[in-house]
Amino acid sequence: MSWLTVLVVLVVVTAGLLRWRRPAWYWLTFGVTLATLRVLIRYGSVMDACGLTVPPSRWRIAVARMANRPAPESRAPRILRVRPTRTGLVLRLGLRPGQDAFDVAASCDRLRHSFAMYGVTSREIRSGVVELRMTGYDILKRVQMPARVATVPMRVPVALREDGAVHYRDYRTTPHALTLGATKSGKSVYQRNLVAELASQDVALVGIDCKQGVELFPLARRFSALADNPDTAAELLDALVSHMEGVYHLIRAEQRITADVPDAEIAADIWDLPDHLRPTPVVLLVDEVAELALFATKDEEKRRDRIITALARLAQLGRAAGIYLEICGQRFGSELGKGITMLRAQLTGRTAHRVNDESSANMAFGDIAPDAVVAAIQIPTDKPGLAVVGDATGGWARVRTSHTTLRQAVNACNRHAHRTPDLPALARFRPTLPPNATVPAPAVESAPAPA
Ligand SMILES: Nc1ncnc2c1ncn2[C@@H]1O[C@H](COP(=O)(O)OP(=O)(O)OP(=O)(O)O)[C@@H](O)[C@H]1O
Ligand SMILES: [Mg+2]
Numbered sequence: 001m002s003w004l005t006v007l008v009v010l011v012v013v014t015a016g017l018l019r020w021r022r023p024a025w026y027w028l029t030f031g032v033t034l035a036t037l038r039v040l041i042r043y044g045s046v047m048d049a050c051g052l053t054v055p056p057s058r059w060r061i062a063v064a065r066m067a068n069r070p071a072p073e074s075r076a077p078r079i080l081r082v083r084p085t086r087t088g089l090v091l092r093l094g095l096r097p098g099q100d101a102f103d104v105a106a107s108c109d110r111l112r113h114s115f116a117m118y119g120v121t122s123r124e125i126r127s128g129v130v131e132l133r134m135t136g137y138d139i140l141k142r143v144q145m146p147a148r149v150a151t152v153p154m155r156v157p158v159a160l161r162e163d164g165a166v167h168y169r170d171y172r173t174t175p176h177a178l179t180l181g182a183t184k185s186g187k188s189v190y191q192r193n194l195v196a197e198l199a200s201q202d203v204a205l206v207g208i209d210c211k212q213g214v215e216l217f218p219l220a221r222r223f224s225a226l227a228d229n230p231d232t233a234a235e236l237l238d239a240l241v242s243h244m245e246g247v248y249h250l251i252r253a254e255q256r257i258t259a260d261v262p263d264a265e266i267a268a269d270i271w272d273l274p275d276h277l278r279p280t281p282v283v284l285l286v287d288e289v290a291e292l293a294l295f296a297t298k299d300e301e302k303r304r305d306r307i308i309t310a311l312a313r314l315a316q317l318g319r320a321a322g323i324y325l326e327i328c329g330q331r332f333g334s335e336l337g338k339g340i341t342m343l344r345a346q347l348t349g350r351t352a353h354r355v356n357d358e359s360s361a362n363m364a365f366g367d368i369a370p371d372a373v374v375a376a377i378q379i380p381t382d383k384p385g386l387a388v389v390g391d392a393t394g395g396w397a398r399v400r401t402s403h404t405t406l407r408q409a410v411n412a413c414n415r416h417a418h419r420t421p422d423l424p425a426l427a428r429f430r431p432t433l434p435p436n437a438t439v440p441a442p443a444v445e446s447a448p449a450p451a
Contacts, residue, residue, distance in 0.1 A: 015029075015030045018030070019031075023136075023137035023138070023141075024086075024087070024137070024139075024142075024144060026137070027086075027087065027088075027136040027137055028086070031136045031137070032084045032089070032136070035088075035089055035115070035116075035117065035134075035136055036082060036084060036089060038115060038116065039082070039089060039091065039115050039134075040079075040082070042114065042115065043076065043079065044076055046111065046114040046115065047076035047077065048074065048076065049110075049114065050107040050110045050111060050114065051103075051107065052076060052077060052099070052103060052104065052107055053074035053075055053076045053096075054074060054075055054096040054097065054098050054099060055074050056071070056072040056073065056074065056075065057097075060072045075096055076096075077093040077094060077095050077096055077099065077104075077130070078093065078094035078096075079091060079092070079093060079094075080092040080093060080094050080129065085164055086146060086164070087135050087136065087137070087139045087164035088117065088118075088119075088133065088134045088135035088136045088139075088163075088164050089117075089133075089134045089136070090131060090132070090133050090134070091131070091132040091134065092125065092129060092130075092131050092132075093129070093130050093131075093132060094128060094129055095128050095129070095130060101122065101123075101124040101130050104122045104130045104132070105122045108120045108121060108122055108132075111132070111134075112134075115134065117134040117135065117136060118134075118135045118136055118137050118138055118139075119134065119135040119162055119163065120132060120133070120134045120135075121133050121162070121163045133163040133164060133165070135162065135163060135164050139160060139162070139164055140160065140162055140383070140386060140398070140399075140400040143159070143160045143385070143400050143401065143402040143403070144160075144402070145157060145160060145166065145402050146166060149166050151197075151200075151201075153201060153202070154170070154171040154172050154201070154203065154281060154324075155168050155169070155170040155171065155172065156168060156169050156194060156197035156198055156201070157197060158190065158193050158194055158197065158401060159190070159193070159385075159387070159389075159399035159400055159401040159402070160399060160400055160402070161397050161398070161399050162397065162398040162399070162400075163397070167389060167397070167399045169194060169326075169349070171281070171283065171324045172271070174348045174349040175318070175319040175324045175325070175348065176315050176318070176319075176324060176325040176326075176327075176346055176347045176348055176349065177325070177326055177327070177347055177348065177349030177350070177351065178327050178328075178329075178332060178344060178347040178349065178350055178351070178364065179191070179326070179327065179328045179329075179351040179352075179353070179387075180328075180329060180330065180331065180332060180350075180351070180352050180353065180355065180360060180361075180363055180364045181328075181330065181352060181353025181354055181355060181387070182330060182353070182354050182355055182356045182360070183330060184384060185353035185354040185355070185379075185384055185387075186353050186354075186384040186385035186386070186387065186401060187287070187328045187329075187330075187353055188215045188287060188328070189384070189385055189401055189403065189404060190328070190351065190353070190385070190387070190401050191215070191285055191287060191326065191328055192215070192219075192404050192406065192409045193401050193402065193404045193409075194283075194285070194326060195216075195219055195222070195285065195409055195412075195413065196404050196408065196409040196412040196413070197412075198283060199222045199412045199413050199415070199416040199419070200412070200415075200416050200419070201419075202280060202281075202419065202421075203280060203281050203282070203283055204224040204225075204280045204281070204282045204283070204420075204421045204423055204426075205222055205223045205224060205282075205283055205285065205420075206223065206224055206225045206226070206236070206240065206282055206283070206284045206285070206426065206429075207219075207223050207225070207226045207227070207284075207285045207286075207287075208226075208227045208228075208233045208236065208237075208284070208285070208286045208287070208292070209226070209227075209228055209285075209286075209287045209288070210228065210229060210230060210233065210287070210288045210291035210292060211287060211288050211291075212228050212229070213226065213228030215287050216228075216285065216287065217431065218406055218409075218410050219409055219410060219413040220413075220431035220433065221413050221414050221417040221420065221431075221433060222412075222413035222414075222416055222417055222419070222420055223413075223420065223430075223431055224282075224420055224421055224422065224423050224426055224429075224430060225239075225240075225423065225426035225429035225430055225431075226429060226430075226431045227429060230291060230292055230300075230303060230304075230307065231303065232429065233292055233307060234303050234306050234307050234310070235428075235429075236426065236429050237306075237307055237310035237311060237314070238306070238310055239425050239426050239428070239429065240282070240284065240310070240314060240323065240425070240426065241310050241313055241314065242425055243282070243321075243323075243423060243425035243426060244313075244314065244317060244318055244321040244323055246425060247270060247279050247321035247322065247323075248317075248320075248321055250273070250277065250279065251268070251269070251270065251272075251273065251320070251321075254273055254277060255268075268320060269319070269320035269321070269322070270320070270321060270322040271322075278322075279321075279322060280322070280421045280423070281322035281323070281324065282322060282323045282324070282423070283324045283326060284314065284323065284324065284325050284326065285326045285328075286311075286325070286326070286327045286328065286329075287328050287329075288328065288329055288330070289327050289328065289329035289332060290329050290330060290331060290332065290336055292304065292307045292308070292311075293307070293308060293336040293337055293340060294336070304337065305339070308337070308338075308339040308340065308343060309339065311325070311327075311343055312339055312342060312343045312346065315343055315346035315347065316346060325347065327347060330360070331360050331363060332344055332363050333359065333360075333363045344363065345367075349389075349390070350364045350365060350368060350389065350390040351364070351387050351388070351389045351390075351399075352364040352365060352372070352376040352387060352388050352389075353376075353379065353384075353385070353386070353387045354376070354379040354380070354381060354383075354384070354386070355376050355377060355379075357377075358373060358377060361373040361374075361376040361377055364376065364388075364390075365388070365390060365396070368390050368394065369390060369394065369395065369396050371396070372388050372390060372396035375388045375396065375398065376388045383400070385400045385401045385403060386398065386399075386400045387399055387400065387401070
């Protein structure tokens with residue numbers, strides 16, 4: 001008997017240790033089975049306690065009465081499917097007549113406590129079917145992206161959602177995006193993640209980094225054009241606008257609309273062009289955008305107007321020419337002068353990292369989802385990289401980027417340096433590389449921090 005006791009104690013201690021030190025391993029070894037059993041066993045009583053049951057229908061009561069059986073009980077939503085995942089459980093429920101998805105959404109916090117899960121969120125799949133996504137532990141504490149994620153051209157995984165799903169940045173559905181956040185909130189790491197993921201795709205990366213290029217220049221080998229000050233940025237943006245016009249000429253030249261051309265073959269954007277003619281899509285990354293909009297002298301004001309006009313034109317017209325904007329900054333509001341709110345309105349994708357005040361969060365979500373504003377303000381300082389993202393349905397979600405170090409991003413860019421396309425219109429801005437290009441990039445991370 002004693003060896004059995006030792007075994008049980010060993011298992012319990014291992015489980016406890018794993019739960020404390022390695023929650024992800026605990027979940028995969030013990031947690032998932034225990035949680036599945038707990039949910040299935042407690043399901044009926046929890047739903048009843050959370051007010052998610054409906055009284056029996058009249059005909060069921062009548063049948064019970066006729067058969068002289070006890071009155072039937074209230075019924076909980078039907079479990080259509082239980083799917084264990086790497087981070088939690090997904091429960092698909094069929095609602096009973098009279099229930100709605102809002103009832104379930106309103107009970108998420110109660111369900112979380114009742115099933116002893118870390119988080120529970122719900123979403124409607126279709127009429128009458130709701131999905132409950134439960135997480136077994138705090139997956140945003142130490143983000144681990146799944147080893148295999150679906151990569152589609154112009155759609156890259158960039159962060160993990162609090163419900164365990166991967167958050168993608170999809171340039172085809174959301175061409176332009178704005179990322180806001182206070183200093184040291186994780187904006188540049190978010191952008192670095194994007195660069196590291198985009199590096200392996202057939203896309204031209206163009207960067208404007210007014211912090212003297214400290215964030216983007218180490219990744220220069222994968223960039224087709226880079227600017228590290230507002231003067232170069234103004235010229236680069238003008239060149240990008242002429243590149244865009246060139247692409248439109250190409251599309252027009254291909255648009256021979258005659259009666260015998262099938263509708264599907266009429267080109268209206270670069271993705272309708274045949275592969276051999278399609279220009280490479282361009283992602284323009286701007287870090288610290290406010291630097292481009294600030295001015296002290298008359299000349300700088302002219303430069304600022306030129307920059308904002310070019311950005312607004314790219315945001316308005318760029319999508320069909322395959323030019324996508326990814327703009328990062330601490331604030332991006334009307335105090336930066338005319339044209340800013342118009343430009344902001346063009347940036348569909350919104351992400352807010354930790355912000356210092358409500359007005360900064362309002363710049364991201366004020367006009368879309370007021371409760372996302374509150375969520376952005378509540379992000380704690382000790383969780384850089386945690387952000388609130390607006391999604392395509394008008395809702396929002398909490399996400400956290402994985403901590404890609406500068407070294408990892410440099411390695412990804414160097415590995416895919418051969419993919420860097422030459423854009424003739426932007427050739428002047430192509431970063432000059434050290435003469436011995438095979439020498440690995442400097443170990444930036446180990447460089448001493450400036451005093
Ligand atoms: N997802 C993450 N997980 C863990 N740590 C992170 C994450 N994102 C950022 N950090 C940490 O936060 C620090 C600041 O991040 P980052 O440089 O991206 O901030 P920032 O918003 O760009 O700041 P600034 O406005 O000053 O440029 C990073 O050095 C990194 O250590
Ligand atoms: Mg930064």
